[in-house]
Amino acid sequence: MSRVLNAIVAVCPNMGIGNNGNLPWHPIRLSNEFKHFRKMTSTPSAEGKQNVVIMGRKTWFSIPEKNRPLSGRINIVLSRELKEAPPGAHHLASDFSSALRLLDTAEMADTADQVWVIGGSSLYKFDCDTFLPEISMDKYRLLSGVAGVAEGMQEEHGVQYSFEVYES
Template sequence: MSRLLNGIVAVCPDRGIGRRGELPWHPVRLANEFKHFRRMTSTPSVKDKQNVVIMGRRTWFSIPEKNRPLNNRINIVLSRVLRAPPAGAHHLAPDFNSALKLVDVDLADRADQVWVIGGSSLYKDLMESPGTKRLFVTQILNQFDCDTFLPEISAARYRLLPQFPGVPSELQTENGIQYRFEVYESFEQ
């Protein structure tokens, strides 16, 4: 089954998404940006189904333990090292394609939208995969030190949508940090 895949990420101007296993702006909290992430990834479009979040092992362990698993979502962790899902995770898969097969076969009756939430190599797998994709990008306008980066969003494969339902279009400011929400959609098939 070919399904729409979503990615959600917050990036600095240099496409930085992390530093030492934390968000680049840590310890500053962007509560409204986090609410946007939670709302987008946990709100299914089909009654009685749940969204799926797919993340790499390091992303899983970067989430504070008290917040794992992410509530009201089916949590799939990718790892070639682990032999069983880490404590709290619902499923373990060795790679992105295996996770998608798990969603389409074993979770087909329960799963609605699929959301990739990190890290860098998983975003790359998503962005290069066939089919329709949407990238929900929070453009952080302040630059922070980063050691992990989002692959470039190819203008040949993605277009910036002028607006998207439920995604604010105005500039956001929180704790001295400015950001805006953008949605990109793939247009190649």
């Protein structure tokens, strides 16, 4: 089955996505950035279904225990080390291909809507463990006026950021 995959990642200016298991700007909490993440990953396009979030083991354990699983979403954790889904996770897959096959099962076909890849770095095929690879932007088109996505520069606690949505 052909399926659209969405990726959502917050990066600092040098494309860093993490530092010591936290977001690069930790301990600053960017509540609008967090609200955007939650809205994008938990709002299904089909009534009666839930979005899926796929994350690596380190990303799963970087989420505070009280916030696991990410509510209102089907949580799939990828790990070659774990033998069973960690407490709270809905599914465990040994690799990304296995997670995609899981989405094609009858159970998931009835419940799963949009699929969001939320990290960590190995899911984005990084050579290192905390940076995005160079992206060939000629393969993507920047969308503007996307419903529910704030435009322009945002600022919280002295940290500036913007939301961008691309389509391939």
